[in-house]
Amino acid sequence: MKKIAVALIFISSLPLFTLGQIKNLKNFTISGEVNVDTGTVQLIPNELNKALYPTGFKPIIAKIIKGKFKFNGQIDEPVWMYFKIGDKYQSAGTAISTGGQRISIDTASNYGDPINDNLVMKDAKSYDKAFMIVENQRKQYKLHYDSLFNIYGRKFPEELELKSMKELKATYIVHDATLLSFVKENPNSYYALYKLYALLNFGYNTTLGNTFEHFPTLLKTSRLGQATLQRILSLKQIAIGETLPNFNVFNLKGEKIADTPYNSNKLTLVDMWYSHCMPCIAQFEDLKAIRNAFQDKGFEIIGISTDKTKYVEDWKLAIDKYKLTWPQYLDLNGIETSKYGIHIFPTSLLVNQQGKIVATGLSTVELKDFLKNNL
Structure with a gap:
């Protein structure tokens, strides 16, 4: 050096x-x-x-x-x-x-x-200190997960995988609560506002909404504050308890999706993906198995791809290659999904027969468990 x-x-x-x-x-x-x-x-x-x-x-x-x-x-x-x-x-x-x-x-x-050494980044030190318990909890989770992975590889027994997902999401709850507490004590923290903005990439919940409300007007009306508010308003439209929006998307035949595509099923999973998304593709086999197990009980899946114009043919090939037999629609260039703050894929919304969103961001093992208990 x-x-x-x-x-x-x-x-x-x-x-x-x-x-x-x-x-x-x-x-x-x-x-x-x-x-x-x-x-x-x-x-x-x-x-x-x-x-x-x-x-x-x-x-x-x-x-x-x-x-x-x-x-x-x-x-x-x-x-x-x-x-x-x-x-x-x-x-x-x-x-x-x-x-x-x-x-x-x-x-x-x-x-x-x-x-x-500027003041914003100096504030990062107090922020990191406030999150030490959260980081330790995450480290413990990772150690536990790694130990299970060493034993079972990528295919955990379902009971252990479900338990692991619950442990992971418990860390999310603690993290969000810690962020809210930090902002209550440090309402002028620009660094915390940026962290909130970034965190909203992964979805909205009421704790995050409450966190934003504790920033002063000066930060709320800043460019970052306004961008954060816009994310909140977009994401709240697809939060649990809200009615599924009418997506302006079209199937392979160029037909627009129905205004109420969920009303003929008890529960419908809206799976948002794109053809070059490996995590999206990785869950297809599990989704096929879940659909086969629960379709007779009133479960269906609707796929919405956000592929760009240059990848439309790849979208069509993926449907055929992975044998996706449930209805598939294209949100060309992700215009519709971006209206609702969806930028991370796969993203899923589970909707009841009345169009109310009853769950979001379920892993396939969580989805299977939800359907067992609700169908």
């Missing part, structure tokens, strides 16, 4: 915004050091979360000279960024705030956290 100098030298920066936006922005400076002598470092936003950045926000590049680099720019509030050096290193995300911050990067730790 090359020696890292202490002095920080300005190297290069590029404008981030159009001139019309400058009046709303404040200066930021990044003084950085890295364990390589030369090259370039890029400061890059997350393209999947464009709502978190002002219009016109673009990656910027700085040269590395003798292990040092510097960025100057303007932002109106903290933004979540990552650093990229060449083709071999990319950091984990880190908050860039107005004012100055010193950042240190170790390229030996690919996807590792850069050392960042």
